[in-house]
Amino acid sequence: MTRFVERHPTWALIIIIAIAVALWLISAVWPPGLEEAIGRKRVFLNALFNGITLGGLYFLVASGFTLIFGLMRNVNLAHGSLYLFGGYVGYAISASTGSWILSFIVAFILTALVGVLLQVLVFRRMEGQDLRQTMVTIGLSIVFADLMLWACGGDFYQIQTPSWLIGPIELPLITAVKSSGDPVYLRYPLVRLVIFLASAIIGIAMWLALNRTRIGMIIRAGVDDRDILAATGVRIQIVFVLVFALGAGLAGIAGVVGGTFQSLSPGEDIRFLLASLVVVIVGGMGSIPGAALGALIIGLAEQLGSVYIPTYAIVVTFLIMVLVLALRPQGLLARR
Amino acid sequence: MDSVAQRLSAVGAGAALELRGVTRLFGALAALTDVTITVRPGERRAVLGSNGAGKTTLFNCITGDFPPSSGTIRFFGEDVTHFPPYERIRRGLRRTYQISALFPGLTVQDNVYLACRGVSRGRFSFLRPGQNDALMHAADGLVQAVHLTGVKDQRVAELAHGQQRQLEIALALAGAPRFVLFDEPAAGLSPTERVELVEILTSLPPHIGYIIIEHDMDVALRVVESVTMMHNGRIFKEGLPQEIQSAPEVQELYLGGGHE
Amino acid sequence: MSVTHDARIQVHKPASTAQRPAVRGWPDINNPAAWIVAVILLIMPLIANGFFLIEIFATTLILGTIALSLMFLAGYGGMVSLMQLTIAGFAAYMVAVFGVSGNANISLGWPWWLAVPMALTLATIFGTLGGALAVRTEGIYTIMITLAIGAAFYYFTNQNWAIFNGHTGINNVATPHFWGVDWRADIPFYYVVLATAALCYFAVEYISRAPFGLALQGVRDNPRRMAALGFNVNAHRVAAYAVASFIAGLAGVLQVWNYRQISPGSVSVGACIDVLIIAVVGGITRPVGPYIGALVFVLLRTFALDFLVKIGLDGNRFRLLIGLGFLAIVFWSSDGVIGLWQRWRQSQVREENRPGGGRGHG
Numbered sequence: 001m002t003r004f005v006e007r008h009p010t011w012a013l014i015i016i017i018a019i020a021v022a023l024w025l026i027s028a029v030w031p032p033g034l035e036e037a038i039g040r041k042r043v044f045l046n047a048l049f050n051g052i053t054l055g056g057l058y059f060l061v062a063s064g065f066t067l068i069f070g071l072m073r074n075v076n077l078a079h080g081s082l083y084l085f086g087g088y089v090g091y092a093i094s095a096s097t098g099s100w101i102l103s104f105i106v107a108f109i110l111t112a113l114v115g116v117l118l119q120v121l122v123f124r125r126m127e128g129q130d131l132r133q134t135m136v137t138i139g140l141s142i143v144f145a146d147l148m149l150w151a152c153g154g155d156f157y158q159i160q161t162p163s164w165l166i167g168p169i170e171l172p173l174i175t176a177v178k179s180s181g182d183p184v185y186l187r188y189p190l191v192r193l194v195i196f197l198a199s200a201i202i203g204i205a206m207w208l209a210l211n212r213t214r215i216g217m218i219i220r221a222g223v224d225d226r227d228i229l230a231a232t233g234v235r236i237q238i239v240f241v242l243v244f245a246l247g248a249g250l251a252g253i254a255g256v257v258g259g260t261f262q263s264l265s266p267g268e269d270i271r272f273l274l275a276s277l278v279v280v281i282v283g284g285m286g287s288i289p290g291a292a293l294g295a296l297i298i299g300l301a302e303q304l305g306s307v308y309i310p311t312y313a314i315v316v317t318f319l320i321m322v323l324v325l326a327l328r329p330q331g332l333l334a335r336r
Numbered sequence: 337m338d339s340v341a342q343r344l345s346a347v348g349a350g351a352a353l354e355l356r357g358v359t360r361l362f363g364a365l366a367a368l369t370d371v372t373i374t375v376r377p378g379e380r381r382a383v384l385g386s387n388g389a390g391k392t393t394l395f396n397c398i399t400g401d402f403p404p405s406s407g408t409i410r411f412f413g414e415d416v417t418h419f420p421p422y423e424r425i426r427r428g429l430r431r432t433y434q435i436s437a438l439f440p441g442l443t444v445q446d447n448v449y450l451a452c453r454g455v456s457r458g459r460f461s462f463l464r465p466g467q468n469d470a471l472m473h474a475a476d477g478l479v480q481a482v483h484l485t486g487v488k489d490q491r492v493a494e495l496a497h498g499q500q501r502q503l504e505i506a507l508a509l510a511g512a513p514r515f516v517l518f519d520e521p522a523a524g525l526s527p528t529e530r531v532e533l534v535e536i537l538t539s540l541p542p543h544i545g546y547i548i549i550e551h552d553m554d555v556a557l558r559v560v561e562s563v564t565m566m567h568n569g570r571i572f573k574e575g576l577p578q579e580i581q582s583a584p585e586v587q588e589l590y591l592g593g594g595h596e
Numbered sequence: 597m598s599v600t601h602d603a604r605i606q607v608h609k610p611a612s613t614a615q616r617p618a619v620r621g622w623p624d625i626n627n628p629a630a631w632i633v634a635v636i637l638l639i640m641p642l643i644a645n646g647f648f649l650i651e652i653f654a655t656t657l658i659l660g661t662i663a664l665s666l667m668f669l670a671g672y673g674g675m676v677s678l679m680q681l682t683i684a685g686f687a688a689y690m691v692a693v694f695g696v697s698g699n700a701n702i703s704l705g706w707p708w709w710l711a712v713p714m715a716l717t718l719a720t721i722f723g724t725l726g727g728a729l730a731v732r733t734e735g736i737y738t739i740m741i742t743l744a745i746g747a748a749f750y751y752f753t754n755q756n757w758a759i760f761n762g763h764t765g766i767n768n769v770a771t772p773h774f775w776g777v778d779w780r781a782d783i784p785f786y787y788v789v790l791a792t793a794a795l796c797y798f799a800v801e802y803i804s805r806a807p808f809g810l811a812l813q814g815v816r817d818n819p820r821r822m823a824a825l826g827f828n829v830n831a832h833r834v835a836a837y838a839v840a841s842f843i844a845g846l847a848g849v850l851q852v853w854n855y856r857q858i859s860p861g862s863v864s865v866g867a868c869i870d871v872l873i874i875a876v877v878g879g880i881t882r883p884v885g886p887y888i889g890a891l892v893f894v895l896l897r898t899f900a901l902d903f904l905v906k907i908g909l910d911g912n913r914f915r916l917l918i919g920l921g922f923l924a925i926v927f928w929s930s931d932g933v934i935g936l937w938q939r940w941r942q943s944q945v946r947e948e949n950r951p952g953g954g955r956g957h958g
Contacts (some may be wrong), residue, residue, distance in 0.1 A: 075736055077743075130736050131676065135876060135926045138869055142919030150913065270865045274747040277740045285737070311755050318748040322729060325741065329732040399824055424802035437824070439817035442810065450814045453807050455828035458834060461807040511766060 028175055029183075038308070042175040045186050047307040048300070053192040055299025056199035059313025060254035061272050062279035062291045063206060064247030070286025071222050071243050073130040074123060077137040079251055080273030081144035086111045087259040088148060091157045100162040100260075107252040115248025118329070119241050141269065149266050159259035165191040195257050202250070207288050214245060219243060278317060282324045283329025293333055351410065352377040352515050352545050353398065358407035360393050367393040368404070368443055368570045376513070377412070379545045382556040384580070385566035391549045391565040392434060394566070395517045399431050400424050412514065426455055428514030432521055434549075437498045440493035444484050447492055448475040448506050449452070453510030474510070482536065498529045505536060516546040522555045557581060637790055646782040650854070654786050655794040657727025658854060661847035663875040664677045665840040665884030667850035668800050671835045671880045673808055674816030677730065679742040680844045681871045682749045683723040685863030687752070688847030689760060690768065692858050694878065698768030702761055708772040716845045723841025724834060731833040748867040753860040768850050780853055789850050790828070796843050800883045803839070812836050873922045879932030888933050893918070 005012040065079045089110050090103035126132050142269045168187040176184045183280025199314035219240055301320055305313030324332060346542040360368040367388045374380055396402040398409060400421040409417045416424050439447050450470040453459055465472045479488050487495060492503065501521060508516050512534040520528050537559040550556035559569050563580040565573040642654055666680045695711035697703040730741045753760040771780035779788055803809040811832055814822045819829045852858050878889025900914040925932055
């Protein structure tokens with residue numbers, strides 16, 4: 001951190017000012033002039049929270065994608081299919097058993113199994129040929145998409161939010177002050193906050209696992225230099241399978257989350273694949289903190305963009321990607 | 337001996353290659369530390385040292401493949417420290433690679449033609465070369481010079497190792513080279529091929545200077561007039577070939593390093 | 597580095613068994629099969645009716661030309677770009693926006709001979725800028741960045757109403773009429789498409805042996821060495837994107853004339869990936885590959901429904917068929933259909949030679 005400030009004082013200053021402005025916008029009661037200029041504070045706060053929680057969802061999808069890429073140099077373009085598959089599985093379980101929690105567990109296990117099968121049956125056969133592997137994932141994504149369309153049809157599905165998470169809660173953030181002088185507090189859906197918290201916990205757990213455990217060290221060594229990993233005599237195939245299972249399982253979990261937040265339908269696979277691509281390009285390939293930062297930036301850009309500049313929201317996301325590629329092509333938090 | 341060292345490190349406007357305090361870091365590891373070398377135009381010098389002494393990194397810094405972390409590099413008086421590799425090449429610098437860096441999908445002729453095209457105009461030309469294309473003739477000449485005329489229409493991937501090493505040299509001699517860096521040109525060559533290599537090196541026009549990295553002392557000391565010894569990324573000793581050969585500490589270090 | 601290396605292996609393994617034309621002339625000039633194909637293509641209007649002429653052959657040639665632009669980048673330059681269809685679509689949109697269409701509030705109403713050069717210029721700029729972004733990273737990242745660009749364009753056309761008219765797109769795009777000919781009538785249009793496709797095909801074939809194309813193949817094989825020979829590697833890559841964008845743009849103009857409309861559906865992510873499938877299925881090492889791939893693709897797309905129903909399957913499973921076919925090609929032949937055919941022919945030749953006992957290669 002201090003090294004960053006020393007090396008890039010201007011950027012550090014800009015970031016600090018941006019954070020300060022954001023904190024002020026969140027905590028202060030907006031003066032009338034500001035509300036006139038950019039609209040109600042409630043709208044802003046809602047967009048902000050939507051952006052952050054959407055970022056949590058993007059992180060769940062993208063972290064698996066970036067982990068698989070980092071270790072195996074496999075751009076898994078079937079990652080979106082895993083997301084959608086997890087979502088459909090979650091829907092089936094929650095619709096039949098009524099248990100939301102169980103749907104996560106089953107979705108994780110089943111998508112992780114698909115991941116294991118992919119690694120063992122397909123990718124192991126073409127190790128080191130990353131372009132060919134990527135082509136295979138394209139073929140698989142087409143096949144999966146059509147199989148899922150066959151099985152589930154083109155309808156929209158939404159996973160039922162469990163009763164104990166339904167409804168908004170009041171947050172200690174003042175959106176406005178009534179004429180009587182009473183403050184109005186922000187009300188926000190509890191389920192989104194819980195899910196965001198869960199994805200943050202998953203992210204921190206992954207980071208700890210990668211940095212504090214032996215298997216994590218092995219994976220990180222593999223991300224940095226695959227040859228070294230092979231040379232140390234580690235059973236690299238097992239590491240590959242485990243990472244693929246974890247990455248796929250995370251996509252499955254994200255599918256259930258997405259199915260609860262939003263809805264499931266054909267085409268969502270491509271949407272989330274694209275989101276993962278942009279998130280990891282912005283954050284830095286193979287980096288978990290990078291995926292977190294990228295997911296936050298893209299989630300916020302999408303939501304704030306769709307509120308304040310609705311026709312150009314997608315352009316904002318895209319411009320962020322272009323900007324990062326132009327200034328720091330390896331991504332914001334990549335080591336190289 | 338002093339006079340030799342002074343002569344070798346003399347700073348003159350006429351230096352072909354002049355490195356001042358060149359340091360290259362890889363993370364925390366210093367592959368080169370404070371390297372200062374001056375080479376006169378037309379001078380032929382060997383760089384010796386054990387594996388990991390920083391010889392290839394030195395070449396990479398000079399050509400810009402990996403620019404130095406600090407220090408300056410001048411090529412015929414011009415500061416090229418921050419130039420991209422291709423700008424240095426266009427000014428007459430050339431190099432070969434320790435592990436052949438060729439274009440396996442193209443023919444021998446096309447490989448050499450590309451080398452000739454790279455240092456002349458028309459790199460982006462959309463017109464095919466005609467029958468009397470000057471560069472095509474230049475390429476033919478180079479192919480002949482390294483004894484590859486018989487295989488000039490074969491794809492490089494199909495060549496034998498020795499032929500690939502010869503092609504490697506041909507690529508470095510295209511255009512009008514003023515200074516060449518040879519990175520272990522004899523690696524993997526048979527005794528006969530080594531003789532041919534020595535012949536190619538000694539028959540270069542006298543104005544072309546070079547630095548050669550070579551483990552084979554027989555080859556190295558026969559084709560140079562001065563020697564730089566490197567160890568752990570630093571210059572260890574400079575002198576004439578016979579001095580280096582007879583200096584006991586050099587022999588110990590070099591042979592010791594070689595036996596490890 | 598390792599990535600480009602991999603792309604090279606992927607692209608070139610079969611070519612090492614194949615024979616490369618060593619002659620610096622037109623490689624197909626002595627090939628009777630090529631002449632037969634050329635003659636058939638020229639007299640096609642005598643053989644095929646309007647449906648086949650346009651829906652099958654003209655569409656094949658247009659799609660093949662888009663895939664050709666990908667083949668140029670991937671086969672010669674080692675850069676797998678998934679945005680070639682996006683560039684074609686951009687050109688198509690620009691023809692509709694600058695030219696005449698049913699959406700008078702959007703279209704500027706320029707005559708076609710002004711709108712088309714404008715569209716081509718803008719498409720080339722668009723593709724070159726995208727390429728300049730993509731070359732900032734190496735190898736496999738190219739796929740991701742170009743796919744992201746393609747997808748961003750798709751979502752943008754969906755959201756933007758001022759220029760792209762949202763998800764309805766632009767309809768009733770006018771097609772050229774001059775010299776008393778309606779150039780969108782089946783037979784004239786077929787020849788326009790054939791001429792454009794032939795032009796692009798021969799241009800790519802020609803450039804591949806010109807200094808620019810050779811240097812591009814050098815960049816594919818070993819970018820670092822190319823820099824050490826005096827080439828500005830990134831400038832070469834960006835220039836390759838410019839050439840490919842122009843080719844894709846030409847195909848895009850034909851596409852909008854073919855359907856007389858353009859909408860986000862034509863530039864969807866799936867359609868972008870279809871172009872890759874076409875190029876890979878046909879074979880990515882030579883310019884003829886994309887056209888073969890496009891023919892296979894168009895035939896499948898047109899007749900898969902009837903075929904699937906006939907063998908007792910659900911006719912809607914066309915995408916499944918395409919996906920499985922693509923997987924099979926990627927698994928078994930890294931040079932697509934041409935690769936398979938060549939391997940088969942070589943095994944035939946080997947059979948013939950066996951009694952003689954002579955082995956060609958020592």
